[in-house]
Every structure is written in C-alpha cells, then in structure tokens.
Amino acid sequence: MGYGGYSYEAHRAMTEARAALPTQEVFRQRVCHPLMSPLGVRARESRDSAEHARTLPIVLALDVTGSMGEIPDLLARRELPGLMKLLVDHGVDDPQLMFMAVGDAVSDGAPLQVGQFESTAALMDQWLTWSWIEGGGGSGDHESYELALYFAARHTDTDAWRKRQKRGYLLMTGDEKPYPLLSRHVVKKVLGEDLDDDLPLALVVDEVARAWDPFFLIPDLERRALSERTWRDVLGDHVIVMESAVDTCAVAAGIVAMGEGKIADLDALARRLGERGHDRARLGAIVRALTPWASSIGKDSAPEPEVERGAAVPQGDGPSGHRR
Numbered sequence: 001m002g003y004g005g006y007s008y009e010a011h012r013a014m015t016e017a018r019a020a021l022p023t024q025e026v027f028r029q030r031v032c033h034p035l036m037s038p039l040g041v042r043a044r045e046s047r048d049s050a051e052h053a054r055t056l057p058i059v060l061a062l063d064v065t066g067s068m069g070e071i072p073d074l075l076a077r078r079e080l081p082g083l084m085k086l087l088v089d090h091g092v093d094d095p096q097l098m099f100m101a102v103g104d105a106v107s108d109g110a111p112l113q114v115g116q117f118e119s120t121a122a123l124m125d126q127w128l129t130w131s132w133i134e135g136g137g138g139s140g141d142h143e144s145y146e147l148a149l150y151f152a153a154r155h156t157d158t159d160a161w162r163k164r165q166k167r168g169y170l171l172m173t174g175d176e177k178p179y180p181l182l183s184r185h186v187v188k189k190v191l192g193e194d195l196d197d198d199l200p201l202a203l204v205v206d207e208v209a210r211a212w213d214p215f216f217l218i219p220d221l222e223r224r225a226l227s228e229r230t231w232r233d234v235l236g237d238h239v240i241v242m243e244s245a246v247d248t249c250a251v252a253a254g255i256v257a258m259g260e261g262k263i264a265d266l267d268a269l270a271r272r273l274g275e276r277g278h279d280r281a282r283l284g285a286i287v288r289a290l291t292p293w294a295s296s297i298g299k300d301s302a303p304e305p306e307v308e309r310g311a312a313v314p315q316g317d318g319p320s321g322h323r324r
Contacts, residue, residue, distance in 0.1 A: 015081055031109065036127070040192045045116075045158070046098070048163070055158070056093065056260070058097050058168060059168065062101055062131070062173050065135065080249070081121070086249065100115070101131040108134050144186065146201050147186060152208050156212075168211065169215070170212040172217065184199075213319075219242055219248070234319065237292050238319055251286055254269050269290070273286065
C-alpha cells in the first residue's frame with residue numbers, strides 16, 4: 001500500500017469541515033471495522049513506487065481507551081495535516097503512515113485495530129476515522145500495548161527494511177503499563193495465530209526494534225507516574241513525556257526529523273517550529289519533552305564534553321540496548 005501523492009490543502013479541508021462535529025460523528029464505528037481487524041492478517045505492507053522511491057514507514061499506534069481518546073480526536077479534527085506538513089517541511093522524504101488503535105485484551109471488544117500504510121490525505125484520514133474509539137480499558141493499570149508491538153514485529157513488511165535495512169518509526173501513545181507477558185491466548189484470539197508459549201515483553205521489544213524504532217509518548221505530566229518507570233525499563237530514552245496531548249504531532253515530527261538527520265538539533269527544531277507559527281509556550285513544552293531523548297543521541301544543543309584523546313565516548317542506547 002502507500003500509492004498516490006499527498007495534498008496538505010485537501011487534508012486540512014477535511015479536518016476543518018468536521019471541526020465542530022461531535023466525536024460520535026467523526027468516529028462512527030461502534031464495532032471494529034472489518035478492514036481494520038488484525039485477525040488472519042499476514043502483513044501490512046509499505047512499498048516503494050515511482051512516486052515514492054524511498055519510503056519511510058511510520059506507525060501511529062494510538063491508545064483509544066477511555067482516558068486516551070482525545071489524541072485520535074485531535075488528529076482527526078485538527079492536527080494530522082500539521083503532522084504531515086511538518087514532516088514534509090522538515091525534509092522527510094516519502095513518509096507513509098499506518099494507524100493502529102490499541103485497547104485492552106482483557107476487557108475490550110477490539111484490543112487491536114490496524115489500518116494500511118498510506119501516502120494520500122484521503123486514505124490516511126479514512127483509516128484514522130474508521131478506528132473504533134471504544135473508550136474501554138480499565139483492567140487494572142495495563143493495556144495491551146505489547147500486542148501492537150508484536151503485530152509490528154511480525155506482521156509488517158516494508159521496503160525500507162527489506163531493500164535498505166532502514167528502520168521505520170513506531171510512535172505509540174498511552175498512559176498505562178504494558179502487560180509483562182504477551183499471552184499466547186490473546187494472540188490466538190485477536191490474530192488467529194498459534195504460539196507455543198507466552199512471550200516476555202522484553203523479547204517482543206527486542207524483536208520489534210530490529211525493523212522499527214519504537215517510542216512511547218505519555219500525553220502529560222499528570223499521567224507519567226503510573227507508567228513511565230515500566231516503559232523506561234524496556235525503551236530507555238525512547239519514552240517521551242509530553243506536557244499536553246496537543247503537542248503530539250509536533251513531538252512525533254521532531255522525533256522523525258531529528259532521527260532522520262533532517263533537523264540538526266533541538267535548537268534548529270524550535271526555530272523551524274517557531275517559523276511555522278508555534279507559540280513560545282508550546283515550543284518550550286515540545287523542547288522539554290524531547291530533551292532526554294535528544295540528549296541521548298547528541299542533539300540536545302549542548303556542547304560536546306571534552307574527553308582525553310583516545311578515550312571512548314559513550315553512545316546513547318535505544319530500546320533494550322540497541323545502539324542508535
């Protein structure tokens with residue numbers, strides 16, 4: 001999937017046309033859309049084409065439980081065109097987006113929904129708004145994020161990785177902990193796939209990190225206490241604590257642009273966002289959210305420390321010790 005060109009103007013028109021609609025009119029699904037069911041799916045594919053010669057796959061895995069539904073709503077009403085414009089303006093070539101909707105396998109009817117990789121405004125918008133914002137969750141302090149990671153690890157096939165050994169970006173939003181084990185019973189029920197045993201979370205993260213750069217975005221400071229420590233144990237500095245959910249798109253674009261070397265550092269990112277109309281308060285929040293990760297890859301704008309000649313300079317760790 002992923003053919004066709006992107007039009008920011010067309011995308012913005014879609015979101016503006018529904019800005020005043022109630023959420024129920026934007027997201028009309030009351031069950032999982034049949035085309036977003038992961039049951040029996042071999043792979044979601046991101047392919048190069050004449051229009052998009054060097055695709056960069058990006059997965060936006062959105063928590064759609066009761067406490068997290070505001071982010072899909074923000075994307076559909078206002079923010080998604082801005083995300084794409086930021087990526088393109090930052091010089092990110094041929095981004096292809098795929099949406100996932102993540103819930104809880106213990107209590108929800110659709111703990112995982114998956115779209116397709118797309119390059120056009122209309123199809124990105126289609127998969128986003130076809131998501132069932134179930135608003136469930138609530139089984140303790142966990143959601144089935146590990147199921148989404150597993151799907152990305154074993155059920156995606158990208159030309160970026162197949163042809164160029166180039167990892168894509170997996171940007172997951174949430175405010176709860178993952179389950180420590182991926183249940184084989186859940187995999188059978190949701191994906192229709194047989195596993196010999198449950199899989200430890202660390203093993204799933206190691207596997208997804210081969211072809212993806214996974215990040216976990218916590219929406220605000222108030223919700224960091226419950227899940228941040230657990231996520232940092234498995235993703236390290238790839239846990240991003242934002243100050244407001246409204247910063248999701250700018251933070252996501254900053255991760256991709258700096259990760260791809262299209263933006264030199266946080267200072268350059270702030271200047272670029274300022275030129276595009278972000279106010280100073282939001283700029284400060286975006287920079288603060290990205291600073292720990294940017295520091296881990298030497299892009300926090302701080303001067304390099306002086307070291308003795310010949311001394312080894314430590315490099316930042318990605319998920320589960322994967323070197324960046």
